Amino acid sequence: MMSFKRLKYQLLLDNYPNCPPKEFMEVKKSAFRWVYENIDNEKNFKPLHLISDPPPKMLDDSDLMCLGYGLSLFDSFEKAYSKYKNLFKSKRNFSKSVGSYIVKIDIQFDDGMASIPNIQGHFTFHEYENTDLRSRIIELFSIFDSDGKFSL
Amino acid sequence: MENLVYKNIDNILRDNLIRIGDLINFDGPLLTLYEDGNNGNLYLLDWVDNDSQTNRWLVYRVKSIKVLNFLKRKISQFELFFQDTDPKYHIIDIHRDFKLKDSQLIEIATVPDSYTPNRDVFFDIIDCPSFERIQNFILKSLPLRTIGYRSKKTFLSSIKRSTGSRYSSRKVQYFEKQKIQKGVSANLIYNNSTHQVTLSRHLSTNKIDIYKKSNNHVRTS
Numbered sequence: 001m002m003s004f005k006r007l008k009y010q011l012l013l014d015n016y017p018n019c020p021p022k023e024f025m026e027v028k029k030s031a032f033r034w035v036y037e038n039i040d041n042e043k044n045f046k047p048l049h050l051i052s053d054p055p056p057k058m059l060d061d062s063d064l065m066c067l068g069y070g071l072s073l074f075d076s077f078e079k080a081y082s083k084y085k086n087l088f089k090s091k092r093n094f095s096k097s098v099g100s101y102i103v104k105i106d107i108q109f110d111d112g113m114a115s116i117p118n119i120q121g122h123f124t125f126h127e128y129e130n131t132d133l134r135s136r137i138i139e140l141f142s143i144f145d146s147d148g149k150f151s152l
Numbered sequence: 153m154e155n156l157v158y159k160n161i162d163n164i165l166r167d168n169l170i171r172i173g174d175l176i177n178f179d180g181p182l183l184t185l186y187e188d189g190n191n192g193n194l195y196l197l198d199w200v201d202n203d204s205q206t207n208r209w210l211v212y213r214v215k216s217i218k219v220l221n222f223l224k225r226k227i228s229q230f231e232l233f234f235q236d237t238d239p240k241y242h243i244i245d246i247h248r249d250f251k252l253k254d255s256q257l258i259e260i261a262t263v264p265d266s267y268t269p270n271r272d273v274f275f276d277i278i279d280c281p282s283f284e285r286i287q288n289f290i291l292k293s294l295p296l297r298t299i300g301y302r303s304k305k306t307f308l309s310s311i312k313r314s315t316g317s318r319y320s321s322r323k324v325q326y327f328e329k330q331k332i333q334k335g336v337s338a339n340l341i342y343n344n345s346t347h348q349v350t351l352s353r354h355l356s357t358n359k360i361d362i363y364k365k366s367n368n369h370v371r372t373s
Contacts, residue, residue: 048179054202055248057180059209060171072179083178090229090273091182092266093201098179120278 007112008127009047009069019066020126024113030138031073031107031125032080036099039140044099045133047071054097070124071133073114077102077141079121085150086141102144105136153201153208153245156262162242166257169195171291175222175275181231182279185219185286192293194219197244198233200267200270210267211242211257216293222275223287229269292350334357 011021035044049058049068056068074080080102087094107114110129127133147150169186175196176183184197192213201208214232221227235241240265246255277283 009340052248053204055205055207057182057199057202058253059181059184059197059246061251062171063181068180086273086276087178087182089270091199096202118155118278 005110006127008130008131009029009050012069013066014048014124020070020113020124021115024124024126025117026068026109026112027107027114028109029037031075031105031123032077032102033073033105033132034080034084034098035101035103035140037051037101037140037142039103039134039137041099044103045071045127052084057097063096067124070126073105073123073125074081075117075121075123075136081143081152083120090093095143102141102143103137104141105133105145107133107136111136153203153206154264156243156264159261161259162259165195165339166167166252166255169252173286175219175286177281178279185214185289187289194293196232198267198269201245206245206247207361208243208245208296210263213240215316216290217301219286220290220294223283223290225274227269229273229275230271233269266330 007013007020033044035041043051043053047069049064056063058064074083084098084102105126110128111131111133112125114125115123117123140152165188168188168190170189172185172187172194174181174184180199181197182199186195186197187193188195194216195211196214196238197209199207200210210233211234212233216229218232222229222232240259242257242259244252244257245253246252281284
C-alpha cells in the first residue's frame with residue numbers, strides 16, 4: 001500500500017536521490033527498537049543524523065546518507081536482541097549510543113514507510129510528519145540483568 | 153571515554169589515508185579499511201568509544217592477507233587487531249561537526265581492554281556494504297599467491313585448460329626432473345590471454361610452488 005503523505009524529515013530526505021527508495025512501503029506490524037530506559041528520552045525515536053549527543057559516527061561526508069534520517073527497527077525481538085549482543089561483543093561501548101533496552105511498537109499503515117527487512121530482521125523506517133511512535137509502545141524489555149549481564 | 157596515554161601525533165599518516173570501504177557498518181562506520189596513499193600500507197579504523205561530543209576510532213595497520221582471511225571468516229576480528237611484532241596503535245577522536253581530516257591521529261601507549269575486540273567475533277557480510285569493492289581491492293593488492301592443487305594430474309589439467317596446450321604437460325614433467333644447482337632458482341611460466349601461471353622451484357626443498365595470476369586480477373583456486 002502506498003501513500004503520498006509527507007514524511008517527517010522530507011526536506012532533509014530531498015537532498016538525496018531516490019530517498020527513500022521506491023521499495024519502501026506502508027506496513028502494519030510489530031517492530032522492535034533499541035532504546036534508553038527513559039521512554040521519553042528524545043533520542044529514542046530520533047534518526048541518527050539528528051542526534052547530537054552522542055554525535056553520529058562519521059569519518060567523512062560520504063557517511064551522510066538517506067538511511068541516517070530513518071529509524072533502525074527489527075522485525076522480531078529475538079533478532080533485535082541477537083544483533084545487539086553480537087555488536088556488543090566487538091564494541092563494548094556500543095550501548096552508549098543506542099541504550100540498553102528493547103521496545104516493542106505496534107506500527108500502523110499511516111505511521112510511515114518501511115524497507116523490507118534483511119536477513120538479520122533489520123529494516124529502516126521513515127515516519128510520516130504527524131507520527132509519534134511513543135504512542136505505539138507496547139512493551140519495554142531490559143537487555144541486561146541487574147548484574148550487568150545479558151538477561152537472556 | 154577511557155583515559156589514554158598518548159605518544160606521538162602522526163598527521164602525515166592521517167593526511168595520506170584513502171578510504172576503501174566499511175568492513176562493518178551499522179548505523180555508521182564501525183570498522184573501515186583505509187590505504188596509505190604514500191606507500192600502500194593498509195589500516196583499519198575501528199570505532200571503540202564515544203561521549204557527548206566525540207567519537208573515537210582505534211587505528212592500526214593490517215596486512216592484506218589478514219583482511220582477506222577476515223572476509224573469508226578464517227580469522228576473528230581480534231586476530232585482525234592483534235599485532236604480534238612491534239605493535240603500534242593510534243586513536244583519532246572526531247568531534248561533532250568535524251571529520252577525520254580535521255582531527256589529530258595520535259599514537260597511544262596501550263590499548264584498553266574495552267577497546268579490544270572479542271575473540272569470537274567474525275565477519276558478517278550483511279554488515280559490509282562494500283564487500284565486493286573491498287574484496288577486489290584486497291585481491292589486487294596481494295602478491296602472487298600460491299595455490300595448492302590436489303595432485304599433479306589436477307595441476308596438469310588446469311595448465312592444459314589455461315593454455316590449451318598439451319605440450320605444456322611435457323614441459324612441466326621435464327621441469328620437475330631438472331636438477332637445480334645451489335644458488336639458482338628456476339621458474340617456468342605459462343601465459344595466455346587471461347592467465348599467467350608460474351612454477352617456481354625452491355632451492356632447499358626442491359618443492360615446486362604454483363602461482364596463478366589473472367591478467368586482470370589474482371584468482372584463487
